[in-house]
Amino acid sequence: MAKELVEFRNLETHFSTSAGTVKAVNDVSFSIREGETLCIVGESGCGKSVTAMSLMQLIESPPGKIVGGEILFEGKDLLKLNKKEMSRLRGKEIAMIFQEPMSSLNPVFTIGKQITEPLLYHLNMSQKEAKARAIELITMVGIPRPEKIFDSYPHELSGGMRQRIMIAIALCCDPKLLIADEPTTALDVTIQAQILDLMRDIKSKMNTAIMMITHDLGVVAEMADFVVVMYAGKVIEEAPVLELFKDPQHPYTQGLLKAKPVLSQRKERLYSIPGQVPNPVDLGDNCHFHDRCEFCMEICKTKKPPLRTHADAKHKTACWLYEEEGKAQ
Amino acid sequence: MEQPGNPTEQLQEQLKIVKAESPWRIAIRRFAKNRLALIGLIILVIMFLLCFIGPLFSPYTLNQTNVGNKNQAPNAQYWLGTDKLGRDIMLRVMLAGRISLTVGLVATAISVVIGAVLGAVAGFYRKYADTIIMRIADIFLALPTLPILITLGAILSDLKIDPGKRIYFLMLIIGLLGWVGLARLVRSQILTLREQEFMQATEALGLRDGRKIFRHLMPNTIPIIIVSATLGVAGAILTESALSFLGLGVVPPTPSWGNMITAANSLIDFRKRPWTWIPPGMCILITVTAINLIGDGLRDALDPKMKSR
């Protein structure tokens, strides 16, 4: 088994708003191993992006703040690094691509300039080397006529091409971890597939670990080695991808899988989880899914279920259904 | 807790909620939640009330001069002192506010509306519309203001327009003179925005031009419009006093904050009689600050990028 690259330990990231404190990431722990693709799934607002941004330490502060926990990267706690050390790591060891390829590139600089920037800064390359490397990268992400692209501006490229450029930028320093925050959501389906192919390709070539954030189980099925399911700032289930799809334990995960249309078994209508994501302000110390859960028990409303292994060693779930106390009821 | 999104996302957002709740309703709701903006609004309302109702409780009247009491420092009888004709400054500041607040807000509103709309239209349609609007703007910019104002003043006088009503012309004129800068600013922003992808999406949706401009492009220019408006209010209030001299504004003894400050025009006034210029100066400052607070609140409320923080 590969070495652990990143380990989140009891991460707590809070946002203070006029309405109260939002515990966007609430006691989250999981780890990513070298060369592994880990997917974080969950609905909008469940804290997946904040988890990723916490890792990058790009939480906007105020209002956001990491209030507790540790993020170990190759054994070092990132939260203890100073600004300079952290910025040395960003873009070099840990790279990130975002959901919105359209606006993630600076409109007033050429593609070339934006790709070479980290090369010049992190790797101290000369302009010439940087350009050569950039063109190599552009070619690698599958864009023809890289020289021309090098001198283009972002608005001259399509969304898919821009996401490829974002990937090229992310990869330029051979990072050990690539965070991809819904990299395909804003793209249309054929482009989505291409981008995912590209990422898989890269992963196999460069052995980069990928932390992918998505709400699309199709993407998960295609990409993931390991899956973390989040709900309202908490990890409620984690498992290797096959295990999860085969045997989803948490009612929420089950709901998610049911909500996904599957061609082979057409149903009358798509399943959707009843109810809404709870108001994130001042959530109680209980199972946050309880009011949407068809198996809801008394204990769910009052007590927080622990995240624990039940069947498979790698499969953890936080649900009273699988606990003694729960079963007792 | 998503990061602020981009316009594409914003469009999706909007499309999602169009049915449920209009953006303006959301804006009102958000505005009401913005504490600073509410404070600004309250201050402005208080200013209005003071200026329009306050004088009713004053023991003094406008035309009442009393040279024996001239240049008194603030005291129990005259809370803010008296001016060089022995008039109560408190009363004058309040009466002045009626003029200055109205002129400042109305004139600014006129120029902001004209500037924003023309700028947006020019930037959106480009080509002929742009050429024509921007050349007109050039002409406006190049015209010598003072001779025009003198001429207008003379014309109004020849037409025997009631001097008390000329204040409406004044507001119109200040408004008409002020739109060019904002128009150019809005135009250049729209030029950029219209090239962005979310506009292609509106294209695909087959939205009408008006909707594209006002629903999707204009909200992005709100911040700059607000800066422009804040600066404009102060400018208009001070400009009023200047134009009064040309037969376009208020007639003495009617006070305005601008002409009260201008009346203190020497180092000696400045040193010896701060009570003659500090009150009107403070009033302008408070008004401008209040408007800016409201403006910031409006911006946050109208800005789709600011999510429910």
Add this chain to the structure above:
Amino acid sequence: MKKRLSLMLVTLMAFGSILAACGGDESAAPADTNTPTETSTDNTATPDESTAEEPDATEEPAAESDSAIGLTEAEDMSLNPAAATARTDSAIIGLVAPQGVFNPMFYQTTYDAYVNNLIFPSLLKIKGDGTYENDLAESIDISDDNKTYTFKIRDDANYTDGTPVTAGDYLFAMKVYMDASYDGQSDPLSWNVVGAQDYHDGKAKDISGIKVVDDKTVEVTVSDYDAMTQVNLGGVAPLSEAYYGKSYKQGDVSSIKELNNKPMGAGPYKLTKYTAGQEVDFEANENYYDGAPKIPKLIYKVTTDTTNMAMLQSGETDLDNVTVNEDNVEELKSMGFLDVDVLKNNGYGYVAMNNNNPLFTDPKVRQALTYGLNRAEVVEAAYGPYAEVINIPQSDVSWAYTAENINTYDYDPEKAKQLLDEAGWVEGSDGIREKDGKKFEVNFSATADNPVIDALIPIMTENYEQLGIKLVVETLDFNAIMEKKDKGDYDMFFAAWGLTPDPDSTVYVTDGAQNNSGYSNKEVDELYKQGKKELDLEKRKAIYAEIYQKINADAPEILMYQRTNMNAINGRLDGWDVTPYKEFPYSLHQVEISQ
């Protein structure tokens, strides 16, 4: 931002104009006093009253009456700042920027005149009492028919380039005056010099009425004379033909105007450097015929009314004209090292009534409006002790002034009401008087940039309301008011006149060029004609006294006040002889530095 800019621009422009106008006569507005009249340089004899119509601005209340006017000497010269005492051989005089038209024929502003006064002497110069004495002229002989004037120029008069001032130079100056392309402010054809019109029209190569008798003697013949003729002719400053006339051709004076910023004359000082908008430097003319000036170096430094007191205080200037008000006088006096000289202004403020307007044709109405306005309160509020209510249109320092048989129109609303009743204006149901179905409603235009207006409008509105007259007030640009006046499309407006030393005027003459109110009184016309033609001063006094009594009775306008001006002079400079008529440049050459 642009919006802000353009608004700012408006603000700037308008404030600028305000400030400009505010400066008061002496300091700023180009539109007012600086007007040269033909009285211009030294000659000042001009026929007419008045220079400007713009109300003199920015004066404020002040100290107590009699002591308020006159000279207050510096008390403690030890307070004099080092900056001033360090100037042992020079003096710096602060003034509003001249325009660089340094030629007595062409200048436009008072401040250019101040420069010209030092460089270009005329044949005559003004005395402190407003009459004239010889300057460049050694003698003036007048023929018995008063039509031929023989001027003899002093033998010791030389230009600063060493050449003598000759009769030919006088002729040359006259030719320039009479030239068709001459566009200065004087009206030389009105001097009635024989042959001038022909020269002007290009029909003659010489002016037949001017004969150069010898190098130093010139004889001028006029077709008609009046009290002003001698001063008109004597007021001309000879121009060195050798210097100015090199490229002059009849019909084109541009070659002379080109030398405007390089003046050369026979005066006490010569110009050494002119920096536009900043300063004019002079050097004493050692060979000046009245004796070399005692201050070797003189600088006119440009100041503005915002900083002129500050610069006096810091010793950066030795003399400046400061707007009169209580604050300023007090401030300057408290500095201790300044002589503060408060002088009566040659001018008066008034409210014009349109005598051609049916409202004002009846003298009783005009008298009523004068009685019914509390002028004393207005003047007190606006100027305090530094202005006085006047009842005749003449300065009380003029030889033509009279107080005999003059009605003072003291505030008397009852009398005013009675007069209005008599005139047939009776109170209507709404309290406003009416006659033949017409309401007594008056439009009143005024410039706003002026302390009198601040006080006048509220008081006037209230006073007239008591009489049953509705006053509708508007504030306007000064030129706009004047245009309404020219069109005759007005009821009342507020303005001010400047006064020239000679009492002759067209202000009250039927259809006179300066007649603003449309006032017409055949007797007054006739008297003005007599006064102008009479050469004997005593007889003239009597004539003008009669004129003023008639005007006073007719009340063609509401005369308001005569205000004051102030020179603040560093106490280290002595030897001045300054009066309302004789401004500071005329005695500069005799001023010395006494530390």
Add this chain to the structure above:
Amino acid sequence: MSQYIIRRLLQMIPTLIGISIIVFAISQMVPGDYITATQNPNMTAERAEQLRSLYGLDKPPVQQYFIWAKNMLVGNLGDSFQHKMPVTEVINTYVWNSFIIAFVTLILSWTIAALVGVFSAQFQYSFFDKVVTLLVFLLMSLPSFFIGLLAIKYFALDMKLFPTAGMTTAGLNASGFDYIKDVAKHMILPVAVMTTLQIGGLTRYFRTGMLEVIRQDYIRTARAKGLKERTVIFKHAFRNALLPAITLLGFELPGLFGGAMILERVFAWPGIGQIYLASLNLRDYPLMLGFTMFLAVLTLLGNLISDILYGVADPRIRLK
């Protein structure tokens, strides 16, 4: 691009013609003319007539316009009535005095406003931001002459740090470096006041611009690339925040030469602003019209330049 510039330059022709017609028409409508504005009490009707015909004021307006326009085409703006010299010479004499303070002010105010705006935005609602905001509003609430007087009082009279007013020390016969030093000393106060006034509005625009930009995705990208915060702010964010300001920059061109009427007066600075104002008060049409047209040309050029710059700075805009 060059096609665009040529087209815009060509468009300037009709625009300028339009401006010249309007400006001339206004000059005809303004009450009074030079003869009446000079208020010469000795002016007889005959003399007034003579002068009007000398100055060509007696001709029909349309004819006057064409004479004026024709002369202007060959660079002749006519002679100033009051200065008795060519308008171009009058402008040339005073405009550079205005230019030097305007130019220094421009550089200073833009630099300072940019920095203040950036910090104000980066630390939005911080103490610094609030103080700056309040100061800006305070400055906006007072007329400029007021602020000028204040500066003179404290810095020139009380602290005696700078000369009170004027451009040079009276009677100074310096040249070369000493002269420059003297002028520089006199410039400090007016430039400081003008800069302070200008910064106000600009800061607000820069702050708003920055606030908008730092919330953009590409700033997040830049940070994710591991760039230094300074690089992120001053390179990635500032460049974008500057875009709206380019529009404002175009307005500065006429401002450089236009003079500042009030402050020139307050500081007795020999600039063109006061001269222009006097030309207006005296109805000195050749000077007034000439200077207006001069500024009009600069205004159009300024806008053209800002449009071109905008096109260059923002690759998304296509100049066609």
